[in-house]
Amino acid sequence: MMRIGQVIQVKPEGLEAYKRYHADPLPGVNEMIKACNIQNYSIYSRGDYLFTYFEYVGEDYEADMAKMAADPTTQKWWDLVKPLMSPLPDKAEGEFWSDMEEIYHLD
DSSP states (O other): OEEEEEEEEEOGGGHHHHHHHHHSOOTTHHHHHHHTTEEEEEEEEETTEEEEEEEEOSSOHHHHHHHHHHOHHHHHHHHHHGGGEEOOTTOOTTOSSEEOOOOOOOO
């Protein structure tokens, strides 16, 4: 299993819409997340930052992320929520959410 933490900024005027969308996701969004071997998925906010944590339990992360990106419902979902966010200036090439380094973990 891979534990993944990511961070992004949310536009100040976008936070309430972001919360509303996530209170009632489009039908099929949560099912695709699970079909792509993601579990224990959470998003937190603090000020204008969002932090997400999830666990990947599949065998091929890149293939599962490509599967999710190709899904028409996921694309529609991203069309709704991506305009509400601003990637960090120091993001890696190809990133939207910025990956974080795990420093410590205790089970």
